Amino acid sequence: QLQLQESGPGLVKPSETLSLTCTVSGGSFISSSYYWGWIRQPPGKGLEWIGSIFYSGYTYYSPSLKSRVTISVDTSKNQFSLKLSSVTAADTAVYYCARVATGDSVDLWGQGALVTVSS
């Protein structure tokens, strides 16, 4: 069945750019019924929507992060990626990639990738 897997550095220095990639396996990445998103969760805290992308490349970014976020897609590799620039300690979190279904419900999640921002 379809699986999502995050990959990328687990440690990023302050002011640098956080980069993560999500690989979609076991099924089709190109779908008009779903789109793909990034959600994060600081340690011990709640969930925050970062942004999302359709396979065609159409993107949505949360206004609170919009100035620092870029989400892109590579359909040839069944991957989508997150870049978050100028990170601070407040960006330390588990970052989840996800599949977003009808009504913007998240019906499939990656296992999560802990990214720590520290010098």
Add this chain to the structure above:
Amino acid sequence: DIQMTQSPSSLSASVGDRVTITCRASQGITNYLNWYQQKPGKAPKLLIYAASNLQSGVPSRFSGSGSGTDFTLTISSLQPEDFATYYCQQSYNTPPTFGQGTKLEIK
């Protein structure tokens, strides 16, 4: 942004109990409300979408109701595997926003 407020923030209950968790939106969201379960160290899992629709594979002891601003998640008879943190999420307006979570603990 639409604010989602869950109550209670934590709850102690016993196996077999009926449990209800409430989620209130800061403005009307019709039925654009989803519920998730998260266990420690794991990704959230979708339980209920569009306020009352049970996600495939989720046990029927879970149910959701509500519309407008007030919603509930009910577990009819708690099982040991249900002890977790539960989140509501509105998908009526961007950005999608989550409640702060309700931690369900064993009494």
